[in-house]
Amino acid sequence: MLKHEIIPVTPFEQNCTLFWCSETQQAAVVDPGGDIDKIKAAITKHGLTLAKILITHAHLDHAGATHALAIDYDVIIEGPHKEDQFWIDALEQQKQMFGEAFNYAEKFTPTRFLQQNDSVSFGNITLEVYFCPGHTPGHIVFFHRESKLAQVGDVLFSGSIGRTDFPRGDHATLIHSIRNTLFPLGDDVRFIPGHGPMSTFGQERRSNQHVSDAVMGVSK
Template sequence: MSENTLNFEIIPVTPFAQNCTLFWCNETKKAAVVDPGGDIEKIIAAITRHKLTLEKILLTHAHIDHAGATTALAAHYNVAIEGPHKADQFWIDIVEQQKMQFGTAFSYAQPFTPNRFLSQNDTVSFGNITLEVYFCPGHTPGHVVFFHRQSKLAQVGDVLFSGSIGRTDFPRGDHATLVHSIRHNLFPLGDDVRFIPGHGPMSTFGHERLTNPHVSDRAVNSQVKGQTHA
């Protein structure tokens, strides 16, 4: 089996059923966890079940449902935290305020300091796996996406969903920026690329480019025509 074979398991965590994702290299059994928002015992159980060695934690963005258990998981395995983009320091700085909005649901969340912020054209690696990093702001100012080119698989956090896109009504969100991120940074990766969203079922970029009411070719062309005739 090829040394760069990527395996994954989606682990729904938190009351928001956030798609925490466990990635691992099939040959080395080295792993990375993307967006450990909570339910750390579920994440540890999956790592143990697959007999993996966790090498690092990767973050798409710093909303509490994606990053709430980062500190605890990093301490448990003594691993580095990589991501998100430095523009999401704003969200890291207000972890305590984020906790207050949800009562006791995220009482375990703690501030954290990434060992490495990520930017467009960076890569991250574990075992023999290398993921490309794409800077996709809009939902948050520092959102990034992880892409494994050989598997044609992306973990897109809350940028894009099956049939929808990320919310932009949070502080420092921007709808036009989000649409641009999807259309110009993700869709060019290929219609056949499967993606794991931050919530809900997987889809492909091609399906969303054809049918998504917010960012499909038809939707965007209709918006452009509406602006032209305004």
Template structure:
């Protein structure tokens, strides 16, 4: 069975997520943006063995502590999509914009870039990968079909959507990613966004002012 704990990190309260297999106690961390001691404490609290670090996209608040966490546990880094390589290469530039907040952040090297249709696994858990560009060009989403639970990074939020004013962001592409690649997974799918409270795809399809049926002209 899939278990999870949301661990808010960085001054942006980014929803780093600790996932684990209840049968094997093998775990994965999604988007370790910072506050690595909080993440390590969560792993220890549940008696877990970290198997890999998973990245939805390479903005610094999601990926800043990737290298530090993966090196500490000597585990693989999987994700994002290869189109986010330029954001990985720009980690140092991102650091300069935020001063001392992200002094620990450094560039990392994924062991495996991820594509639509790929899967990632830890313990007995298998999560599906969906390519959802728009917020960044290489953004991906992780979905556990049995639990009807997704980790969507900064693609979709409760009542909002990801920003598209960053380099290589695109609003129309983001809307298409959500409508065509996520909503079809089911109204009852719960999702963990990159920031803020959880929601369901059904709630957002009905009422999200940016991407609901009504917002895109479907009655």
């Protein structure tokens, strides 16, 4: 069984997520943006063995502590998509923009870039990988089909969507990712966004001011 804990990290309250397999206690951390001590404390609290780090996209608040955590636990890094390499390369520049709050951030080298139709595994858990560009060109989403739970990074939020005013962001591409890649997974899918509270794809289809069926002119 998949279990999870959301760990808000960095001054941006980014939803780093600890996923683990209840049968094996093998775990994966998604988007360790910072506050490594908080992430380590959660791993210890649940008695877990960290197997890998998963990255949805390479913005500083999601990926800043990736290198340090991978070194500390000697684990592999999977994700994001290769189109986010330029954001990985820019981590030092991103760090300088935000000062001491992110002084731990370093460039990292993914063990494996991910793409559509890939999967990642730890313990007895397998997460499906979906390519969802728009917020960044290499953004991916992780989906656990059995529990109908997705980690969507900054693609979609409760009542909102990701920004597209960063370099190589694209609004139309983001809308397409949400409507054509995420929503078809099912209205009953719960999702963990990169920031803020959880929601369901069905709720966002009904009421999200940017991508709801009504806003998009889609009749049921």
